Amino acid sequence: MNDIEFAPAGPExxxxxxxxxxxxxxxxxxxxxxxxxxxxxxxxxRSELVAIVGPSGSGKSTLLSLLGTLDMPTSGILRYDGGDVNAMGERQRSVLRAARIGFVFQQFHLTATVSALENVMTGLQYTTLPRGERRQRAAEALEQVGLGNRLHHRPAQLSGGEQQRVAIARALAKRPDIIFADEPTGALDCETGHTIVDLLLTAADSGASLVMVTHDQTIAARFPRRLHIQDGLVTELDKPNQAPSDEGLSAKG
Ligand SMILES: Nc1ncnc2c1ncn2[C@@H]1O[C@H](COP(=O)(O)OP(=O)(O)OP(=O)(O)O)[C@@H](O)[C@H]1O
Ligand SMILES: [Mg+2]
Structure with missing residues (x-):
């Protein structure tokens, strides 16, 4: 896994x-x-915060899978940091994902038999970081999502919202360029869902882009950019609460 280098993304x-x-x-x-x-x-x-909305079956997850290099286009080009993803092999794409892309899903996808800490460390297993540093980073990421006192709990010993926080910590620990979240609040009550979105938006503050699929209009409205997909067409929805000329649109200051 170590023979393919990806230069860190630069703002320019x-x-x-x-x-x-x-x-x-x-x-x-x-x-x-x-x-x-x-x-x-x-x-x-870079650093952009994007919500994807649209009816069930319209292709939101499909679009997210393409953007996240999990699936390939039928035609056309996907570029990641300027590089043509179509020209990469599956192995090179998986190295790219392991190193630079975070994923969060509706159903958490945690390993039931191991602790929160080990679940987060799993997200770093394809990096060259020594185990001690992976452990340190994982603990920091769990601290960042407010679970510093739950490191050794297994998923079944955590609430749904806490389990999703572990999944977010797993994405954050690799310090990704971008986080893709597919209905991350779908299995949670409304209040917990908004707390999870708070966490993702704050986490992205450190410079990661965030692309989130959601059915929930109140959640989508919290994003400076919203894409709507229906009948195969992706359109930009009007940006809420801010004039189009407002330079603060990205909410990144
Ligand atoms: N691997 C596949 N093979 C065949 N059809 C597929 C495949 N993956 C998705 N589809 C179809 O593509 C369409 C879009 O699916 P997708 O999962 O992207 O929708 P979605 O907008 O995420 O829906 P939901 O809101 O219900 O999650 C659906 O009609 C689905 O059946
Ligand atoms: Mg979907």
Whole structure:
């Protein structure tokens, strides 16, 4: 895993991620083709906070998987930090993800048999960091999400909101360029959900981009940029609460 180097993202190199004329299609019934994304071009900047909304089945998770390099476009180009992801092999993409991309999902995806600390350390297992440093970073990330006093609890000994915090700590521990979150509040009550969003927005404050899929309009409204997907088309929704010319739009100061 150590033979492929990715230079750390710098603020001066343009967008972190771009889709250029990307389509995504799946085989439908009876040989038909189901086009989920139609000729989509968009860019995600460094430190940008983006919500993705749209009806169930519209392709939100599909779009997130493409942006996160978990799945590949049917046609078109995905660039990560200027590099053509299509030209990478699966192994190189998995190294990229392991080193630089954080994922948070609705169902937490924690390992039931190990502690919060070990779950977070798992997120660092493909780095070259020595075990002591992985442990240190994992403990710091858990501290950052308010679980400094739950390091040795297993998932079943934590509430749903706490389990999602562990998943967020696992994403943060690698100090990612970008965090992708697919309905991270979907399994939580409304209040806990907003606390989780607070945490993600604050965590992204350290410079990571955040792209979050949500069904919840009140959560989407907290993001300076919102993308809507429906019938294969991705559109930008109006930016809430701020004039388009406001330079503070990114909420990053
Ligand atoms: N691997 C696949 N093979 C075939 N069809 C797929 C595949 N993955 C997704 N689809 C189809 O693509 C469409 C979009 O799915 P996707 O999961 O992206 O929707 P979504 O907007 O995330 O929905 P939800 O809000 O319910 O999570 C759906 O009709 C789905 O059935
Ligand atoms: Mg989905």
């Amino acid at each position: 190199h343009g967008a972190l991620l771009t889709l250029e004329h990307v389509t995504k299609a799946f085989p439908g019934k009876d040989g038909s083709v189901l086009e989920i994304l139609h000729d989509t071009s968009l860019a995600i900047d």
